[in-house]
Amino acid sequence: MDVLAKFLQQLINGIHVGSIYALIALGYTMVYGIIKLINFAHGDIIMMGAYFTFVCIVTFNLPIGVALITPVILCLLSGILIERVAYKPLRNSPRLSALITAIGVSFLLENVFFKKFGQNPIPFPQIINPSPISLGPLQISRITFITVLISVLLMILLDLFIKKTKPGKAMRAVSEDPGAAQLMGINVNSTISLTFATGSALGAVGGILYSIAYPLIDPFMGVMPGLKAFVAAVLGGIGIIPGAMLGGFIMGIAESLTKGYISSQLADAVVFGILIVVLSLKPSGLLGKNVKEKV
Amino acid sequence: MNSRLKANIINTTSIILIYIILVLLIRIGFINNYYEGILIEMGINIILAVSLNLATGYLGQLTLGHAGFMAIGAYTAAILSARMNLPDLPLLLVSIVLGGLLAAFFAFLMAIPVFRLRGDYLAILTLGFGEIIRVIILNMKITGGGKGLSGILPLTSFSTVYFITVITVTIFYTLINSRHGRAIISIREDEIAAEAVGISTKYYKTFAFTLAAFFAGVAGGLFAHHTLVLDPKDFNFIRSIEILIIVVLGGMGNLTGSVLAAIIITILPRLLMGFADWNMIIYSVLLIAMMLFKPGGLLEKREFSLNGLLSGKKKSQGNTPVKNEGSE
Numbered sequence: 339m340d341v342l343a344k345f346l347q348q349l350i351n352g353i354h355v356g357s358i359y360a361l362i363a364l365g366y367t368m369v370y371g372i373i374k375l376i377n378f379a380h381g382d383i384i385m386m387g388a389y390f391t392f393v394c395i396v397t398f399n400l401p402i403g404v405a406l407i408t409p410v411i412l413c414l415l416s417g418i419l420i421e422r423v424a425y426k427p428l429r430n431s432p433r434l435s436a437l438i439t440a441i442g443v444s445f446l447l448e449n450v451f452f453k454k455f456g457q458n459p460i461p462f463p464q465i466i467n468p469s470p471i472s473l474g475p476l477q478i479s480r481i482t483f484i485t486v487l488i489s490v491l492l493m494i495l496l497d498l499f500i501k502k503t504k505p506g507k508a509m510r511a512v513s514e515d516p517g518a519a520q521l522m523g524i525n526v527n528s529t530i531s532l533t534f535a536t537g538s539a540l541g542a543v544g545g546i547l548y549s550i551a552y553p554l555i556d557p558f559m560g561v562m563p564g565l566k567a568f569v570a571a572v573l574g575g576i577g578i579i580p581g582a583m584l585g586g587f588i589m590g591i592a593e594s595l596t597k598g599y600i601s602s603q604l605a606d607a608v609v610f611g612i613l614i615v616v617l618s619l620k621p622s623g624l625l626g627k628n629v630k631e632k633v
Numbered sequence: 634m635n636s637r638l639k640a641n642i643i644n645t646t647s648i649i650l651i652y653i654i655l656v657l658l659i660r661i662g663f664i665n666n667y668y669e670g671i672l673i674e675m676g677i678n679i680i681l682a683v684s685l686n687l688a689t690g691y692l693g694q695l696t697l698g699h700a701g702f703m704a705i706g707a708y709t710a711a712i713l714s715a716r717m718n719l720p721d722l723p724l725l726l727v728s729i730v731l732g733g734l735l736a737a738f739f740a741f742l743m744a745i746p747v748f749r750l751r752g753d754y755l756a757i758l759t760l761g762f763g764e765i766i767r768v769i770i771l772n773m774k775i776t777g778g779g780k781g782l783s784g785i786l787p788l789t790s791f792s793t794v795y796f797i798t799v800i801t802v803t804i805f806y807t808l809i810n811s812r813h814g815r816a817i818i819s820i821r822e823d824e825i826a827a828e829a830v831g832i833s834t835k836y837y838k839t840f841a842f843t844l845a846a847f848f849a850g851v852a853g854g855l856f857a858h859h860t861l862v863l864d865p866k867d868f869n870f871i872r873s874i875e876i877l878i879i880v881v882l883g884g885m886g887n888l889t890g891s892v893l894a895a896i897i898i899t900i901l902p903r904l905l906m907g908f909a910d911w912n913m914i915i916y917s918v919l920l921i922a923m924m925l926f927k928p929g930g931l932l933e934k935r936e937f938s939l940n941g942l943l944s945g946k947k948k949s950q951g952n953t954p955v956k957n958e959g960s961e
Contacts, residue, residue, distance in 0.1 A: 370753075374753075376753060376756075424921055424925070427925055428924065428925065428928055431928035431929070432885065432928060432929065434689075434695065434877075434881050434885065435881060435924050435928035435929070436924075437881075438877070438878055438881045438882070438920070438924050439920075439921050439924040439925065441874055441878065441920075442917050442918075442920035442921035442924060443917075443921060445913065445916070445917035445920065446914060446917035446918060446921065449913040449914045449916075449917060450914060452910075452913070453910050453911070453914060561871075565760075565870065568757070569757065569761065572753075572754060572757045576753065576754075601772075603768070603771060603772055604768060604772060606764060606768050607764070607765045607768035607769065610761035610762075610764050610765050610768075611761075611765065613757070613758070613761045614746060614758060614761055614762070614765075617746070617750055617754060617758050618746045618749065621749055621750045621751070621754060622754065623754070
């Protein structure tokens with residue numbers, strides 16, 4: 339029983355982190371699906387979300403609801419701005435140039451926050467009462483509960499948005515074929531902006547949830563979760579939205595089980611090891627379709 | 634006197650001249666230790682960039698794990714040089730070559746899964762391999778783990794780096810303009826067509842990837858004997874990205890562009906030192922601006938050529954075989 343309880347505990351921790359990774363991975367995968375760009379600056383949207391929340395709560399003392407919505411809106415706007423300024427001019431350039439610009443934007447954001455807030459990690463305010471809920475031998479923290487709830491809710495909303503609404507359909511159309519989408523009267527530019535907005539907003543929520551789980555924020559905090567979320571997106575098949583969710587959960591659970599049973603230092607290696615195994619067996623990710631090459 | 638011989642003479646003379654001038658400047662103290670360190674880092678970055686350019690620029694496969702190979706080379710060379718009894722120069726050469734060979738060996742093993750993939754999947758897989766290498770080094774005893782490896786002999790000097798850089802660039806230049814180089818470029822241009830004309834794409838992909846890893850390992854060995862302390866953090870994926878920045882900035886598949894960009898990227902942060910804590914912000918803004926205004930890289934497809942400059946000819950364009958180039 340004890341063994342089982344420990345396993346379940348690790349599993350729950352994994353789902354907790356995994357749901358955050360999944361939220362962040364959605365931003366990567368949506369942007370990739372639509373403009374085939376690995377948006378390296380997405381990890382820094384996470385960091386911005388955390389810092390904006392910190393400023394709203396600690397500096398401006400805003401009520402908690404406003405303090406949580408404002409950063410999401412700010413990140414959403416930054417996402418649009420970043421795309422307009424840094425990526426849009428390069429849409430017809432070699433893809434690697436846009437990748438380097440994304441890295442440049444990432445460096446820029448990190449260093450602007452570094453200059454403003456300094457290098458030392460700042461404690462993130464406690465928003466959710468961390469007292470655990472007991473379920474038999476299991477202790478589930480309220481944080482875990484709320485995080486998973488919010489993430490799953492957002493994913494369902496996103497799925498509905500993509501499948502049922504007009505802008506959502508436009509997004510799918512542009513990612514399938516931008517030229518044809520334009521001929522059908524879809525405004526490609528605003529659809530791309532919308533994609534960045536949605537992705538960044540999800541990233542901001544992910545960032546806030548991440549800082550609630552690990553309540554120390556620093557200017558470079560977005561790099562590692564960003565990288566892992568990106569790996570999650572690739573694992574599930576990049577550009578595929580359910581793939582990002584699946585990949586996120588797999589990453590989180592694998593990481594947490596490794597930390598619990600093998601070694602916390604090796605967790606990163608195991609995560610990448612899984613990626614290598616999966617890609618060796620399924621070269622376009624778990625849910626990716628293997629496109630046959632035509633001459 | 635045919636033009637190739639003439640070009641070779643001009644290049645060799647200029648390489649030696651630059652060397653003599655730099656050594657003289659070091660001797661009279663005009664270039665102090667600090668600047669000499671920058672020159673050494675420049676050389677290391679040139680080797681890294683030129684080798685990555687083979688895999689990414691000429692072969693056309695985006696790889697993000699170059700720092701991993703650099704790490705293998707650095708640690709191997711550092712550990713070996715501490716355990717061997719040889720005079721300084723042979724000791725450095727033997728250990729960096731062995732470090733490079735080990736890096737190449739791992740690249741060879743990785744090539745099997747890596748080249749089953751395409752495009753960004755390949756990129757992210759190499760990134761994964763790079764990170765795994767780093768985590769393994771972090772967990773090994775012989776590498777000093779997270780505390781880092783110290784007590785490395787100071788074997789890297791300006792002269793060794795200068796000549797190893799020149800040799801590396803020459804090797805890559807010769808390779809690119811040989812039939813093997815053309816085979817590699819043809820894979821970038823159209824893999825299926827390359828295969829159709831009888832080029833073994835698997836062989837050339839593995840070859841280019843392994844060779845790039847070998848030189849990354851050599852650069853790592855030079856780096857180890859220059860910084861004297863190794864920390865696994867030095868080899869995270871940000872390092873791979875820094876090398877990629879140099880390659881893209883110089884222009885994909887442009888050897889002299891890589892050399893020029895490596896020099897700029899090494900100096901730039903130092904030049905910006907005067908702006909105190911604004912330096913990294915300015916650096917990133919410059920990076921974005923350079924990409925926005927020169928998306929094809931600083932030199933785009935033109936190779937810098939000393940001979941072209943001397944004879945006042947138009948610089949050679951794009952895919953026409955480039956007769957020559959200055960190495961520094």
